[in-house]
Amino acid sequence: MRTPYYRYDLGLLDRTLAKIRECTEGHPNWHVHYAIKANANPTLLERIRKAGLGIDCVSGGEISKALENGFPATSIVFAGVGKADWEIDLALEKGIACFNVESQAELEVIIERCQALGRTAHIALRVNPNVDAHTHAGITTGLSENKFGIEIPMLEPIIRRAIECDCLVFEGLHFHIGSQILDMEPFMTLADRVNELQDNLEGKGIKLHSINVGGGLGVDYDNPEQNDMPCLESYFKVFEDRLKLRPGQQLHFELGRAVVAQCGRLITRVLYVKQGTVKKFAIVDAGFTELIRPAFYGAHHKIVNLSSDGPLEKYDVVGPICESSDTFEKDALLPEIRRGDLIAILTAGAYGETMASCYNCRPLPKSCFD
Ligand SMILES: *Cc1c(COP(=O)(O)O)cnc(C)c1O
Numbered sequence: 001m002r003t004p005y006y007r008y009d010l011g012l013l014d015r016t017l018a019k020i021r022e023c024t025e026g027h028p029n030w031h032v033h034y035a036i037k038a039n040a041n042p043t044l045l046e047r048i049r050k051a052g053l054g055i056d057c058v059s060g061g062e063i064s065k066a067l068e069n070g071f072p073a074t075s076i077v078f079a080g081v082g083k084a085d086w087e088i089d090l091a092l093e094k095g096i097a098c099f100n101v102e103s104q105a106e107l108e109v110i111i112e113r114c115q116a117l118g119r120t121a122h123i124a125l126r127v128n129p130n131v132d133a134h135t136h137a138g139i140t141t142g143l144s145e146n147k148f149g150i151e152i153p154m155l156e157p158i159i160r161r162a163i164e165c166d167c168l169v170f171e172g173l174h175f176h177i178g179s180q181i182l183d184m185e186p187f188m189t190l191a192d193r194v195n196e197l198q199d200n201l202e203g204k205g206i207k208l209h210s211i212n213v214g215g216g217l218g219v220d221y222d223n224p225e226q227n228d229m230p231c232l233e234s235y236f237k238v239f240e241d242r243l244k245l246r247p248g249q250q251l252h253f254e255l256g257r258a259v260v261a262q263c264g265r266l267i268t269r270v271l272y273v274k275q276g277t278v279k280k281f282a283i284v285d286a287g288f289t290e291l292i293r294p295a296f297y298g299a300h301h302k303i304v305n306l307s308s309d310g311p312l313e314k315y316d317v318v319g320p321i322c323e324s325s326d327t328f329e330k331d332a333l334l335p336e337i338r339r340g341d342l343i344a345i346l347t348a349g350a351y352g353e354t355m356a357s358c359y360n361c362r363p364l365p366k367s368c369f370d
Contacts, residue, residue: 003342004268004286006041006353006367012228013044013263013349017051019229020259023236029249033077035215035256036062038350043369044260045069054097056215056254060087067094077212077252079126079174081106081147085113092119099123100174100212102149104158114167123162124212125150126174129193133178133186133216138297142177142190149175152197159206172250173197176214179257182231184238187213191242198244212252213239219261221300224347230258257350264349266291266365267306270341271320280315282337287319287326290365291348292355295325302346303332310336317343321360 024030033056034048040062046069054075055066066076078091079100088110091099101107101123114121128149131142141148150158162170177190194211201208217235220227235258245251268286275281293299303317312333319326328345337343356364 001366001368004266004284004290005365006290006348007265007267007344008041008044008349008367008369009263009265010043010047010369013047013260014051016229016232016259016263017047017053019232020053020255021051023232027240027251029245029251031250031252033075033252033254034259035254036066037354038256039260039264039352039354040065041353041367042069043367044263044349045071048259053259056256057096060084060090063087063090063094063096073097077124077174077254079176079254083109085109088113089117092117092121097122098171098210098212100126101162102126104150104154104161107158107162111165111167120167120169122169122171124171124174124210125155125158125162126176127152127155127197129175129177129190129197131177131186131189131193133181134183135178135180135216135218136297136299140178142175155197156201156204156206159201163206170209172208172210172212174212174214174252176254177216179216180218181216182218182220184231184234187216187235187238188242191239195242195244198246208246208249210250210252211243211245212254213243215254215256215258217255217258219258219347219350221347222302224262224302228262230262232258259350261347261350264347264352266345266348266352268343268345270337270339270343272339273315273337280313282315282317282334282343284317284319284328284343286328286345286365287321287360287362288323289319289321289357289359289362291328291345291352292357293348293351294328295323296355301328301348303329303334304344304346305335305337305341306344307341308335308337313337 288295
């Protein structure tokens with residue numbers, strides 16, 4: 001196949017899904033939704049669906065994609081700070097499980113669309129719990145300064161509005177504090193915050209049918225070959241141990257990156273090795289059009305040379321796009337690189353293929369599976 005392309009290890013995906021099942025199967029009231037924005041490749045979606053996960057969407061296009069790939073509408077939850085009217089209508093017409101509503105203004109539009117279409121919406125309110133996820137600023141979402149969710153002091157009147165409205169079914173609260181979280185402490189803080197909030201709301205006569213703690217569990221980008229499984233046990237155990245669920249209460253999770261990141265790699269070929277006065281560049285045929293995370297967030301992906309076991313040398317591994325940010329790694333130590341070598345950029349299964357673009361009129365990357 002012509003490079004660059006994505007290569008997915010379905011065996012690893014299956015092992016990850018089996019681990020999720022193992023961690024959750026003792027809890028019939030737990031529901032795991034896969035955040036489809038991490039990767040919407042149909043072959044992966046089929047495995048994920050067969051493993052019994054639902055879907056977390058952040059757009060109308062994702063709702064359509066989930067339905068096309070066989071996920072039942074009743075397994076779909078829908079978040080996002082900027083839901084357009086047509087997206088709300090689509091979700092209402094298809095009968096999704098729950099809207100995760102991010103503002104009073106959005107709630108009013110959902111009410112209006114329910115009335116116009118003669119539909120009922122199940123809704124949860126997305127709370128901004130002001131928990132610092134200690135992750136990259138571009139992917140933290142649970143702080144008051146972030147655009148996501150409703151701040152706790154503003155919550156109660158919006159809940160009352162939802163409860164009193166005939167066309168709404170108030171399900172409960174939704175949280176999502178950020179992404180690529182490796183330390184369990186932010187999740188512990190989140191669980192504590194949920195407990196406090198629940199106690200407080202119960203004191204005011206407000207009952208929650210469900211709680212959604214979102215996603216955000218990280219993976220090991222530095223040593224993926226030694227550590228290809230996210231810390232799913234520790235993650236689920238935080239909520240099992242800490243969260244004080246009430247009898248009959250449902251608990252939802254929305255994992256994206258942790259499900260698919262390690263099973264995907266971007267395969268690219270070396271076009272040129274260019275010796276400068278201070279640097280040696282390995283110019284590969286993939287760029288930020290195929291994998292934007294290094295250019296966008298300064299993210300690190302481990303790079304391996306599949307074609308060489310020669311002596312280690314230092315290279316800046318760069319793409320062909322006409323932007324200096326099109327760099328995968330600076331001063332990467334790699335076995336001697338020659339033109340034509342195949343290079344793998346690891347841990348690229350999440351936010352890789354789905355963020356690909358056609359900038360410079362480049363074709364979108366293809367994928368293969370093993
Ligand atoms: C992106 C997103 C997720 C998944 O995040 P990961 O870090 O990939 O687990 C979950 N919930 C919501 C609302 C999201 O926007």
